Amino acid sequence: MPRKIVAKGAISGGQVLVSKESEANSLYQKGHFGEMQSGGKLLLSLVEAMFLVEKGRLEVKKGRKKVGFDALLKEAEGFDPQIWLQYIVFSDLKNRGYICKTGFKFGAHFRVYEQGAVLGKDHSIFLVHCLPEFYETSMTEISRMVRLAHSVKKTLWLAIVDNEGDITYYEIVRKLP
Secondary structure, X not given: OOOOOXXXXXXXXXXXXXXXXXXXXXXXXXXXXXXXXXXXXXXXXXXXXXXXXXXXXXXXXXXXXXXXHHHHHHHHHHHOOOHHHHHHHHHHHHHOOXXXXXXXXXXXXXXXXXXXXXXXOEOOOEEEEEEEOXXXXXXXXXXXXXXXXXXXXXXXXXXXXXXXXXXXXXXXXXXXX
């Protein structure tokens, strides 16, 4: 049974803005969703908004029109054609109890915190890249990912999503001789 809608948001560019402070606080404090903004507003990534819509905790509008999950996915694909892969991984990690935040400033899709982490005090432990099953890359690219994760004291996870939506996680670490 889906949870009761606790917040309403509006699509704003490639994000969703929750303007009502009490609703924003509820999503942020109870699920670590989004980034708090001035005036008590909450800015959600499209992946976070999709997850909350699917769980029945968020209602999203574009203009005056209510947007369901499928329409939100289509909107998100306009900003990022790989959003579906990211959504599958984000949902899996959240359902496993991890705290997931966007990882763009770290060159990854997500930064992941252990369950119970205190944001602002504790640091994320993993950087996650979401890739399709038959993604072709070079050792140079993988090396870049590993070096970047290592430089910010995090472990790299490659989340490989197959055609059925199943995920295999690979942890890649830097080994020095």
